[in-house]
Amino acid sequence: MPRFFGDIEYEDLEDPNRRKICWKIITNTVNKLKIKINNSQAKRRRRNNKIYSLESLTSDLRKKNWISESAEMNLNSSMTESAKQLFSLLLRKRKRKFSPQLRQFALTLNFYSKKAYN
Incomplete structure (x- = not known):
């Protein structure tokens, strides 16, 4: 039973119940990465807009x-x-x-x- 994105194997996708679990793992991982990307973009935008003089x-x-x-x-x-x-x-x-x-x-x-x- 996979717990992380990297643990998913092809055999896990053959069973419908395991496929559903894998899908939840994948969507959870993608959402976390989207949040990280948005945070880093906001940080870069704030740094570029900072006033220095x-x-x-x-x-x-x-x-x-x-x-x-x-x-x-x-x-x-x-x-x-x-x-x-x-x-x-x-x-x-x-x-x-x-x-x-x-x-x-x-x-x-x-x-x-x-x-x-x-």
């Missing part, structure tokens, strides 16, 4: 007609280098290594914001 974000927003062309140019030109660096670090979501200037800015902001609320 400010320029890719603004171009994506422009393609969807959520911002105008002039707004896209303004966003790209008005960001300072440190803001672009911070933006790219926030998009990565993995091991973030902040530059010394960015660390100093965060410490200064933390120091002044505590005094502002007292």
Whole structure:
């Protein structure tokens, strides 16, 4: 009596009861493989659509007609280098290594914001 797809032999298909069992095994295996294929395609699609930089974000927003062309140019030109660096670090979501200037800015902001609320 076969339990897996690879265990099915020609003799199993001659008996109607065994043929029915084999058919269930085959359809179950095919359905599991379809789910795996769909999951891997969705993973690939999400990876390809991921935004990695400010320029890719603004171009994506422009393609969807959520911002105008002039707004896209303004966003790209008005960001300072440190803001672009911070933006790219926030998009990565993995091991973030902040530059010394960015660390100093965060410490200064933390120091002044505590005094502002007292």
